[in-house]
Amino acid sequence: MDRGRLALSLIALAAALALPFVAGPFWTGLATQMYIFGLLALSVDLLLGHAGLFSLTHASFFAVSAYTVAILQVRYAVPTTLAAPAGILAGTLLAAVFGISVRTRGVYFILITIALGYVVWGVAHRWSSFTGGDNGVTNVPFPAIGGVGITSHTQYYYLVLAVILLCALGYRVLIRSPFGLGLRGIKASETRMQSLGYRTSAHLYAAFVLSGALASLAGVLYVYYNRFVNPVASSFPISVEAALMAIVGGSGTIIGPFLGAGVVLGLRNWVSSFFEMHHAIMGAVFIATVLWAPDGLVGIAARLRARFSRPKEPGP
Amino acid sequence: MTQLAIEVGALAKVFGGLAAVDGVSLSVPAGERRVLIGPNGAGKTTLFHCITGTLKPTRGSVRLFGRDVTRDPEHRRTALGMGRTFQITNVFPDLTLLENMTLAIVGTDRRKWVMHRAVAAFADVRRQALEGLEAVGLAGRAAQPVKLVSYGERRQLELALALNTRPKVLFLDEPCAGLSPSERQRISKMIAGLPRDITLVMIEHDMDVALGLADRVTVLHQGRVILEGTPDEVRANAEVREVYFGHG
Incomplete structure (x- = not known):
């Protein structure tokens, strides 16, 4: 990492650590959501930005994990130390099943993931006796490990921050590993990868399950923040928004999905305060991004940097 | 007798009603340099795809050092020792x-x-x-x-x-396609310099390159083998001159 980026990372980290002190609970809450949904977007982007698969079912893993935690904690009084891992496990197992969708490519992959996502939403919505139907599961407590528990949103903010930092570091190793390079190879030319000895479906399946595990972790963070979960968490718009966040921020990067989450959540909060049809604005943002900034915010930053650091060309 | 690196038995590949490869049998002993020639549409690349596993043949079998790999996926064949380049980079x-x-x-x-x-x-x-x-x-x-x-x-x-x-067997699909004469020479020199224990199967349009590199040449036409022999035999054959060079 060069010095400029290191300095920038340290400034960002310091700002993140100081945020609850300088900004009120509203901004702290928004930042917490940004981290959580940024993590979800990052999980989507492992497939989208690296392997070239556009999944629209990631809300499923997110929601199944959140429901698992909520039901275990609320109905069975299972402690966080068991409920949280159980949530991740449940979401990951679902990803291991939904991973069969990597047998398809392109538009068929998108369609099959949409269909699978609707199955989960349907179950959450209709199986009222188990999921609580439209009301979902409420009164989820703050997480507690042993006797030590989170008691405020500020404390929870720091917990989430710590978790996403660890995830970002792990993710960084993953995408730089031979496995991560293999995913980029598959995105560029699957036929060539096969002729180089890769069983590409196995690689994509592994990436799908890993990605689902990360989405499940985001689901755990979400349910403890939100303190309830209902079918909205599993809905198609959540999957779309996660992909949108990754693309708006900068697909294929680590910081991008988090920046994108900040933009999408911030805009929605702001626009919805005075405009009822805020979803239309989100659509416009998406279209503008795809047309004029396909590499997202990170791409814009890189372009600006290239413009200003370009050496002066000698005159004619 | 030397071991056979590649043994293709009565292989056919049919697209719709068209037999791009129509019953090709081919044996390449280990260490040999074999060049496939034939006019456009002769089925050379399709044959390659079927041997390396990019395409599934409609009929026939492929053996690699005696092992039947007809049903093995491409990545498996690579692991067993097939390597290939593509005609289109x-x-x-x-x-x-x-x-x-x-x-x-x-x-x-x-x-x-x-x-x-x-x-x-x-x-x-x-x-x-x-x-x-x-x-x-x-x-x-x-x-x-x-x-x-x-x-x-x-x-x-x-x-x-x-x-x-x-690779133990290397399949090169027109390695010199689209190159300038000097680049062409460079690549063919590179291929000529490969270790002799690598069996080489190559498609090449440039007759000088092809006949210069080959131990033996197989001529394909309309999905069938019409001749197999040494470069000299191929050069001298009237039928090849007819279909390949377009004059008698």
Whole structure:
């Protein structure tokens, strides 16, 4: 990492650590959501930005994990130390099943993931006796490990921050590993990868399950923040928004999905305060991004940097 | 008698109603350099695809060192020792040349599954990748993304990728296609310099290159083998002159 980026990372980290002190609970809450949904977007982007698969079912893993935690904690009084891992496990197992969708490519992959996502939403919505139907599961407590528990949103903010930092570091190793390079190879030319000895479906399946595990972790963070979960968490718009966040921020990067989450959540909060049809604005943002900034915010930053650091060309 | 590296038995590939390959049988002994020639549409590339597993043949069988691989997927055949290049350059444009080579090197061993260690930490892979690039004259380009290097250099990389899967049998599909005469010479020299224990099966349109490199030549026409022999025999054959050179 060069010095400029290191300095920038340290400034960002310091700002993140100081945020609850300088900004009120509203901004702290928004930042917490940004981290959580940024993590979800990052999980989507492992497939989208690296392997070239556009999944629209990631809300499923997110929601199944959140429901698992909520039901275990609320109905069975299972402690966080068991409920949280159980949530991740449940979401990951679902990803291991939904991973069969990597047998398809392109538009068929998108369609099959949409269909699978609707199955989960349907179950959450209709199986009222188990999921609580439209009301979902409420009164989820703050997480507690042993006797030590989170008691405020500020404390929870720091917990989430710590978790996403660890995830970002792990993710960084993953995408730089031979496995991560293999995913980029598959995105560029699957036929060539096969002729180089890769069983590409196995690689994509592994990436799908890993990605689902990360989405499940985001689901755990979400349910403890939100303190309830209902079918909205599993809905198609959540999957779309996660992909949108990754693309708006900068697909294929680590910081991008988090920046994108900040933009999408911030805009929605702001626009919805005075405009009822805020979803239309989100659509416009998406279209503008795809047309004029396909590499997202990170791409814009890189372009600006290239413009200003370009050496002066000698005159004619 | 030497072992057969490749044994193709009555292989056919039918697209719709068209038999692109129509019952080809072919035996290539280990260590031989075999060149396939034939006019456009003779079924050379389709035959290649069927042998290396890119396409499934409609009928027939493929054996690699006596082992039936007809039903093995492509990646499995690569692991067993087949390497190939593509007629239409098939490399990874967004990745650097070094990354391209890394993919080829770890593709045939278990390191392709490593998730917890950065590629950069594998010093031996890096060394091998640089050596591989050096061998095709691309050492100076290692850090550049493929999309920034010339077409000729991509063809060289194409060859380097195939060589670094540690093939026992190497299939080259028109390695010189679209190259300038000097690049052509460079690549054919490179191919001529390959170790003799690698069995070579090559499609080539350039008759000078083809007949200069080949131990034996197989001539395909309309999906069938019409002649097999030494370069001299092929040169002298009237039927080949008829279908291939277009005059009697």
